[in-house]
């Protein structure tokens with residue numbers, strides 16, 4: 398019997414020596430490259446005869462998937478999988494798994510950080526410190542108004558793993574909580590003691606809105622001009638989910654025209670965003686470079702979880718989280 402072959406098409410780790418050791422111990426042949434922006438031809442050169450294809454950001458479109466002649470399991474290194482044509486993967490009878498649970502705490506922490514950075518105007522405070530030091534006297538005028546969070550309303554849109562973690566972290570701040578998640582099960586509502594509300598209601602009533610939905614056809618530009626116009630003039634919008642969920646052009650306009658007060662944004666429709674994206678130059682926006690997932694702990698957690706999926710495959714078990722459970726996984 399031929400050995401199982403696994404490939405990694407592209408990666409964020411500094412090197413893959415640890416994976417090499419793990420796969421060697423499992424008796425799995427292993428090859429890898431750094432094809433983040435690779436052409437279909439380059440990706441297929443590496444992966445066409447692999448049983449398991451592990452992908453970070455490389456584009457797995459229908460053309461690439463059609464050329465993966467031996468692939469039985471594709472694993473996305475991460476939570477979102479908008480770079481993978483799941484319908485094409487499923488049509489080719491390839492099981493597709495992902496790692497939805499490696500950075501829940503980190504993304505929630507980043508959302509909370511952005512909420513506070515906006516609310517307490519962190520970047521402006523830092524600038525005022527430098528201005529004051531240069532002047533030899535406190536310069537405070539540009540900071541007004543600053544509001545307290547306690548007693549205000551927090552709107553969470555998307556109450557899955559990360560949305561619920563944000564709620565847990567924010568509990569000490571005595572905010573009223575409103576949740577929009579049309580797909581939340583009764584069981585989960587009961588578990589968290591929450592009711593869900595329509596998006597418009599949450600947008601109108603919240604002082605802080607934080608987005609934690611997946612990106613799909615339904616959530617593309619979920620927050621656009623009409624939704625931003627519903628929000629309070631003093632409101633803060635935070636998006637650490639996926640770029641396409643918020644229309645950033647509309648958001649820039651909303652901030653410049655004062656429909657809302659501040660925004661904290663980690664994700665962009667085009668990544669990295671163009672240097673002249675207006676939002677990056679908007680003083681009311683605090684923008685971070687899609688790093689919500691980052692921590693040493695999360696970095697090791699995802700590596701271990703991917704190797705765990707490969708180990709399971711070698712032992713004849715399906716992956717931990719299969720996106721297309723309708724595909725019955727074929728083993729080697």
Ligand SMILES: NC(=O)c1ccc[n+]([C@@H]2O[C@H](COP(=O)([O-])OP(=O)(O)OC[C@H]3O[C@@H](n4cnc5c(N)ncnc54)[C@H](O)[C@@H]3O)[C@@H](O)[C@H]2O)c1
Pocket residue numbers: 476477497500504554555556557558559560577578579580581609610611612615616637638639663664687688689690691
């Ligand atoms: N910025 C980063 O580094 C980073 C890292 C990890 C995850 N993410 C993103 O965070 C988001 C949330 O991840 P998660 O693990 O909590 O996902 P999850 O699947 O656990 O939760 C998503 C929730 O959104 C809800 N939802 C779906 N459509 C909705 C809609 N139209 N309106 C309101 N709610 C809706 C779902 O019912 C679900 O409860 C995803 O977009 C993911 O890609 C970003």
